[in-house]
Amino acid sequence: MAIETLACPDCDAEVTMGLPRNSTVRSIAAQPRDEPDDERVKVRENACPNDHRLYVTFEF
Numbered sequence: 719m720a721i722e723t724l725a726c727p728d729c730d731a732e733v734t735m736g737l738p739r740n741s742t743v744r745s746i747a748a749q750p751r752d753e754p755d756d757e758r759v760k761v762r763e764n765a766c767p768n769d770h771r772l773y774v775t776f777e778f
Contacts, residue, residue: 724774726766733766741778751775 719736726733727748737743744759745751751761751773759777766772 724764724772726768726770726772728770728772729766729768731766731768731770733764733772735762735764735774737774737776738778741776744775744777747773747775749773 720739722735722737722743724733724735724743724746725731727746748770750763753761754775759775761773761775764772764774
C-alpha cells in the first residue's frame with residue numbers, strides 16, 4: 719500500500735490516503751459516486767481535516 723497526498727475538492731486541504739501500489743487516481747469528488755462496472759476501478763470515501771467528505775476513484 720502506498721500513501722498518497724490528495725487535495726480536498728471543497729477546501730483544498732491536504733488529505734493522506736493509502737492506495738494500492740501502482741494505482742492511478744482518476745478523480746476526487748465531493749459527492750458520492752457509484753461503483754464502476756470495471757473491477758479494476760474502485761471508489762473509496764475519506765474525509766479532510768475540516769470534515770469534508772471526499773470520494774476518490776482510482777484504478778489499479
